[in-house]
Amino acid sequence: MNELVTGDAVVLGLRPAKLPSRALALAIDLAVVGAAFVLVSIGLAMATVTLDEAALAAVSVASFLLVLVGGPIAVETLSHGRSLGKLACGLRVVRDDGGPIRFRHALVRGAMGVVEILMTLGVVACIASLVSARGRRLGDVFAGTLVVRERVPAGRAAAVPPPPPWLVGRFAGLDLSAVPDGLWLAIRQYLTRMHQLDTQVGRSMAERLAAELATRTGVPVPEGVPAGAYLAAVVNERQARDARRVFVAARDGDPQFGAAQVGSGGLEGRAVVPSPVRAVPSAGGTGAGAPVVPAAEEGGAAAPAATGFAPPA
Numbered sequence: 001m002n003e004l005v006t007g008d009a010v011v012l013g014l015r016p017a018k019l020p021s022r023a024l025a026l027a028i029d030l031a032v033v034g035a036a037f038v039l040v041s042i043g044l045a046m047a048t049v050t051l052d053e054a055a056l057a058a059v060s061v062a063s064f065l066l067v068l069v070g071g072p073i074a075v076e077t078l079s080h081g082r083s084l085g086k087l088a089c090g091l092r093v094v095r096d097d098g099g100p101i102r103f104r105h106a107l108v109r110g111a112m113g114v115v116e117i118l119m120t121l122g123v124v125a126c127i128a129s130l131v132s133a134r135g136r137r138l139g140d141v142f143a144g145t146l147v148v149r150e151r152v153p154a155g156r157a158a159a160v161p162p163p164p165p166w167l168v169g170r171f172a173g174l175d176l177s178a179v180p181d182g183l184w185l186a187i188r189q190y191l192t193r194m195h196q197l198d199t200q201v202g203r204s205m206a207e208r209l210a211a212e213l214a215t216r217t218g219v220p221v222p223e224g225v226p227a228g229a230y231l232a233a234v235v236n237e238r239q240a241r242d243a244r245r246v247f248v249a250a251r252d253g254d255p256q257f258g259a260a261q262v263g264s265g266g267l268e269g270r271a272v273v274p275s276p277v278r279a280v281p282s283a284g285g286t287g288a289g290a291p292v293v294p295a296a297e298e299g300g301a302a303a304p305a306a307t308g309f310a311p312p313a
Contacts (some may be wrong), residue, residue: 016134016198017091017147019126026122028085029072037067068118073110077103081145090150093140097204105143112139134198146198160191163233167225171237179216184238187213187231194228206231 040063048059075083080100081093093101093109116124116138125137134146162168187209194202206227213234214221221230 015149015196016136017089017149018135019129021089021091021149022129022135022147023122023126025083025085025089025091026117026125028088029083032084033068033071036071037063040067069110069114072113073103073106076101076106076109081106086147091147092150093145093147096144096146096200097208098201101143101145105145108143109139109145112137112142146201160188160235160239161232163236164229167229167233168236170222171234174217174219174234174237176217176234176238176241178218179213183209183212183216184235187235191228191232191235203227 044059044063048056072083076093086092095101095105128137129135136146140146190205190209210221210227210230221227
């Protein structure tokens with residue numbers, strides 16, 4: 001899994017689709033649906049030549065509803081928001097919270113599409129999309145959905161932002177053994193892309209991930225701690241534990257590891273433990289090295305790194 005997903009493989013970290021790409025996807029869908037409707041109409045005309053006018057009218061209405069309305073609804077439901085046109089343009093329909101759409105969402109979109117697309121030739125849909133800040137037509141507004149871009153330019157992998165200083169070490173006693181790798185991956189990918197998400201979608205995703213993480217650990221999210229900051233602090237704690245585990249494994253499994261530490265730092269008789277305090281040889285070069293305290297401990301705290309999270313009021 002290379003991208004952050006929720007529900008049934010709905011990719012996050014994406015941006016709302018613009019009107020030109022949506023119009024192109026709609027044109028492709030209408031061309032496909034129109035061709036299918038023509039073929040079905042020809043087949044029905046050949047098969048119903050013996051029927052009277054009332055029966056022909058009923059068959060025509062049924063074929064219209066089945067192909068032009070039911071077809072797109074079925075495709076969006078089965079593909080979780082990707083019709084042929086949207087697939088070609090790299091678009092997808094998702095819920096407002098980023099989750100996959102269901103039948104009811106596709107039904108509302110399809111029913112409203114008859115009015116704002118088929119009956120008005122797309123004029124109402126274009127106006128609604130231009131007026132909406134997120135490019136939503138009326139069907140999206142009533143269904144609670146959003147069309148997003150699945151294809152984004154590839155860039156450098158972003159690092160996980162550090163947690164706020166006031167949360168560092170706060171979750172040292174948290175039991176993380178029950179958290180699955182899939183959830184860790186989802187949290188990490190959310191943190192690296194949270195500034196690319198729509199504000200509402202990002203907040204909803206952070207709260208959902210934080211709630212699931214709290215369920216796995218058995219400890220609720222502390223009050224007053226933003227969901228994004230909580231996720232960053234827990235990920236930082238896990239990374240610190242992994243680093244300590246690797247350090248201990250390297251120290252215990254490699255005989256040269258301890259010898260190198262003794263030779264370079266004069267640490268005879270001491271246990272080598274990970275610490276922010278460095279040891280350097282003494283002036284005479286014969287005794288144990290004197291610890292060097294980082295600048296933040298000698299005098300005046302160093303300015304904390306920017307995290308993007310604000311402490312609670």
